Structure formats: structure tokens, C-alpha cells
Amino acid sequence: MIAGFIESLLIVSVRLLAGAQARWQGCGQSPEQRIYVANHTSHLDVVLLFSALPAALRRRTRPIAAAEYWTAGPLRRYLIHNIFRGVLIERDRSQLNPLEPAASALRQGDSLIFFPEGTRGPGEGLQPLKPGIFHLASWFPGVDIVPVWIDNSYRILPKGFAIPVPLLCSITFGTPLRCKAGQQQNEFLAEVRTALEALQPC
Amino acid sequence: MDTRTPEVYWILGSLLALVSLASLIGLLLRRRQPANPAIENLNARIRAWLVMILIGGGALLAGRIAVILLFACVSFLALREFVTQTPVRRADHSALFMCFFIALPVQYLLIGADKYGLFSIWIPVYGFLGLAVLAALFTDTTRFLDRTAATQWGLIVCVYCVSHIPALMTLQIPGYGNRAPLLMVFLVLITQASDILQYVWGKLFGRHPLVPAVSPSKTVEGLLGGVLSATLLGALLWRITPFKIWQAGVIALLIAVLGFLGGLVMSAIKRDRGIKDWSHLIEGHGGMLDRIDSLCFSAPVFFHLTRYFFGHT
Numbered sequence A: 001m002i003a004g005f006i007e008s009l010l011i012v013s014v015r016l017l018a019g020a021q022a023r024w025q026g027c028g029q030s031p032e033q034r035i036y037v038a039n040h041t042s043h044l045d046v047v048l049l050f051s052a053l054p055a056a057l058r059r060r061t062r063p064i065a066a067a068e069y070w071t072a073g074p075l076r077r078y079l080i081h082n083i084f085r086g087v088l089i090e091r092d093r094s095q096l097n098p099l100e101p102a103a104s105a106l107r108q109g110d111s112l113i114f115f116p117e118g119t120r121g122p123g124e125g126l127q128p129l130k131p132g133i134f135h136l137a138s139w140f141p142g143v144d145i146v147p148v149w150i151d152n153s154y155r156i157l158p159k160g161f162a163i164p165v166p167l168l169c170s171i172t173f174g175t176p177l178r179c180k181a182g183q184q185q186n187e188f189l190a191e192v193r194t195a196l197e198a199l200q201p202c
Numbered sequence B: 001m002d003t004r005t006p007e008v009y010w011i012l013g014s015l016l017a018l019v020s021l022a023s024l025i026g027l028l029l030r031r032r033q034p035a036n037p038a039i040e041n042l043n044a045r046i047r048a049w050l051v052m053i054l055i056g057g058g059a060l061l062a063g064r065i066a067v068i069l070l071f072a073c074v075s076f077l078a079l080r081e082f083v084t085q086t087p088v089r090r091a092d093h094s095a096l097f098m099c100f101f102i103a104l105p106v107q108y109l110l111i112g113a114d115k116y117g118l119f120s121i122w123i124p125v126y127g128f129l130g131l132a133v134l135a136a137l138f139t140d141t142t143r144f145l146d147r148t149a150a151t152q153w154g155l156i157v158c159v160y161c162v163s164h165i166p167a168l169m170t171l172q173i174p175g176y177g178n179r180a181p182l183l184m185v186f187l188v189l190i191t192q193a194s195d196i197l198q199y200v201w202g203k204l205f206g207r208h209p210l211v212p213a214v215s216p217s218k219t220v221e222g223l224l225g226g227v228l229s230a231t232l233l234g235a236l237l238w239r240i241t242p243f244k245i246w247q248a249g250v251i252a253l254l255i256a257v258l259g260f261l262g263g264l265v266m267s268a269i270k271r272d273r274g275i276k277d278w279s280h281l282i283e284g285h286g287g288m289l290d291r292i293d294s295l296c297f298s299a300p301v302f303f304h305l306t307r308y309f310f311g312h313t
Helices: A002-018 A047-050 A074-083 A100-107 A130-137 A185-197 B007-033 B037-064 B065-083 B089-112 B122-137 B144-170 B179-205 B220-236 B245-273 B286-311
Strands: A021-024 A034-037 A061-066 A087-088 A111-115 A143-153 A170-171
Touching: A002 A074, A021 A061, A021 A130, A034 A047, A034 A130, A034 A185, A047 A061, A047 A143, A061 B122, A087 A100, A100 A111, A100 A130, A111 A130, A130 A185, A143 A185, A143 B089, A170 A185, B007 B037, B007 B220, B007 B286, B037 B065, B037 B179, B065 B089, B065 B286, B089 B122, B089 B144, B089 B220, B122 B144, B144 B286, B179 B220, B179 B286, B220 B245, B245 B286
Parallel strands: A021 A170, A034 A111, A034 A143, A061 A087, A061 A111
Antiparallel strands: A143 A170
């Protein structure tokens, strides 16, 4: 109840700040299981992507988040567990298979939000993609990988600033792709990268 | 000062009747030619007009504060669209914060408090200088003048100019009693009617493009037909104004011409940025700025002329 209220509040505020226009360009809204693969430039990205999904899909979609960031402090812990229902990943490779929590969420039938750059970039363009998305895609070859481009969010809340300013953002959903049998890691990552960059508004 | 005069009810009633008639025609057109994109766009525009009349009328009936809040929101949405298209960088973050969260609310508070001496200079003096200082403090000199000018422009056009619409309610005009909000109704009606009439005249009789390099849809026939019919409408509405009938006509002519010029200037900015519409906020119309670009130019001039020639000073 309270969590639902806070979630709505976050979504309303981000729409006020960013307009958050969703463009379903390469696919429609669908309840089937998906991994949304998005560029990452701002703390607002998860809320922006959430706000672009209808409530029914949002409930079954969980963002992948860095454990060391989201478990520091009670507010962050509350947000990531109760509001975003995030899947926490250890980035320090202390686990044998750091992607196991993500794989288990996929086995439960949840959709995921995945930032393949692994961390926030400085703005325009993409940083190199980490191999994580290739592993997930090859373990679950039947799940659609949906490329998503979040435009302009780095200008709302740049790295190093605490207060956001209003600017219009758009969230563009591209054509789903899958990891084909025997596809190499580099080849697949290049394919994801091209798909993401193709969504960038010029 | 009262926003709920009998004239307001008359005008809102007539506008609703007009939109209902337009919706009916739109429905009939669609039945005759289903899936015609031009007719779909017309219907979307009519629906958006209905929503805008309901919001504007609702604010008027709710009173002075609601009207001021409404235009503060309009400024916010317009500024958000404007800033999105400007070359601002990371170093401009604080300047933008000042625009949205200090300059804008203070401007509308000053109008609410009826402080003419401050709201008429708050942005042109303090906002203008303050933004330049903030940009310099952040020591990023790349395209410095471009960026600073863009934030200053956004603040002037989207906040300062727009705020002159509700500021009309503060005018004291001898013999006009408490009816100052009707000046606002007059301005918005003439500006928007002139926009629509220019569009209609242009679609029906437009042959000679006026400034094809800036705005290909504007034609000589559209401009003349639209501006002259808006002038006639202004003269016919003289009863809701403090003006004589010929004065109302001349002022409506001025409002229509300024509205046209406002649209032209804002089109030039859109051309420069390579966009067709400022956003997709209002179905069929584009963004907030696409709808109010003409008001941005007609409002401050109408306000100051009326105040100078007719007001208590």
C-alpha cells in the first residue's frame, strides 16, 4: 500500500521532470518475458523505464542493480527491495556466479531491466558493454532481448549533482533480438550495441 | 477584481457550443471518409481545444489564484520544452535550476502579490544578470554566449512573456471596475482565434508563400484573411473591453500581427534546431510552445500598451 503510493509518487515526479515519452518503435507492450537492455546515464533511468511500462508489466519487471550501492543505507535498501523489487548483483566478483540472482529471477518468470554498460556513462553515446548480458541471453535463448534507448536523462541529473532540472526525455523500445545458438560473445555484444545505437534520436 | 463576471460565462458557453459544433462536423467528416489522416488530425485538434477550454475555463471559474497557478504550469511546461532544445551543458545545471525553481515561482508570486514594480523587471534585470554570472562561475567557457543566451531567451519567452497574461488581472483601468480578467480573455481569444483563422484562410485560399525559408505553411492569403477577421472579431468584442469599438479593432489588429510574428520567430528557432514541433504534449498541436508561441509576443505588448494608455499609473 505505502510502497504502491511511493512508486506512483516517483513515477509522477519523473513525468513532471522529464515528460518521459514512451515510443514503442520496434515492438509493442507485451506481458511475455523480456530482458529490457538500456543505456545508463542517470539515477533516474530505472524510474524512467518503469514509467514507460504499463502497471501490469511493471509488476513483473525487475531492475538489475549493484548491491554495494543499493545496500548502503536504509533508504536505498527500502527503495531497491520494496519499491523497485530489484535484483541485486555483487560487482566485486566475490560470488562464483555473480549473475545467479538474475538467472533465478528469469527462471521465476520475471522480466528484467539490465544496463549492459555496468555503470552510468557520462552522457552521449555508449560505453563498452560488459559480457553479462551475453551470458544471460545465452542461458535463456528463448527470452526476447528488447533494446531500449533512454534519451537525455543525463542532462536532468548529471553525475555529481543532487538536484534534477526539468528536461524532456524519451524512452524508445527497439526490435527484440535473441542470442542464436553458437553465437560468439563479441558478435552478440556488437549486435546489442548496434541495436541500441540505432534507437538514438539524431 | 472578479474572474466570474457574467461575460465570462457567456464566452465560455459560446466556446463550448463552438467546439461541440466542430466535434460534430469532425465526426460527420470521419464517417464520410474513415482513416483519412487529415481528418484524424482535425479531430485530434478539436479534442485538444475542448480540453484546453475546459482547463482554462475551470481556472477562470475557480478564481484569480487558480489562473495564476495555471499560467505558472504553462510556463513550466514551455520552459521544459525550450531548454530541451538548447545547447546547455553540465555547467549550466545550476543556472537551469535557478530558472525553474526560483525565477519562475518568484515571477508568479510577484504577480499574485500585485507588485508591478518588481514583476516587470525581476527577469529582465535580475534574471538576465544572474544567469550570466552563474554560467561564468562554473568556468566552462565552451560556447559561453550561445548557452547563456539560450537560457536567458528561454526564461524571457516562456516565463516573463507568458506571465503577462495573468498579469493583466492586476491592471486598474478607470471606469472598467473589477473586470480586468476580461482583458486576459480578450487577449487569449484574439490571439488563438487569429492563429486558427490564419490556418483556415491559408488552407482555403493560400497560394503565395510568405517566408518559405522559415515557415512553409504561412501564406500571404492566410495572414491577411486571418489578421483581418481577428480584427473584426476584436471590434465585435469591444463590450468586454474598456476600449471604444475602433480602439478594440486596432488593438486586436496589433495582437493578431504580434501573434503572427511570435509564431514566425519561434518557427525560426525550431528550424535552427531541426525540429518540427517543440514536443508531443498536446495531441494534434505539438508542444505547449507550439500552442502559445503567438501569445508569448502578443501578451507583453498588449499588457504594456493597455497599462500605458488606459491604466491608472
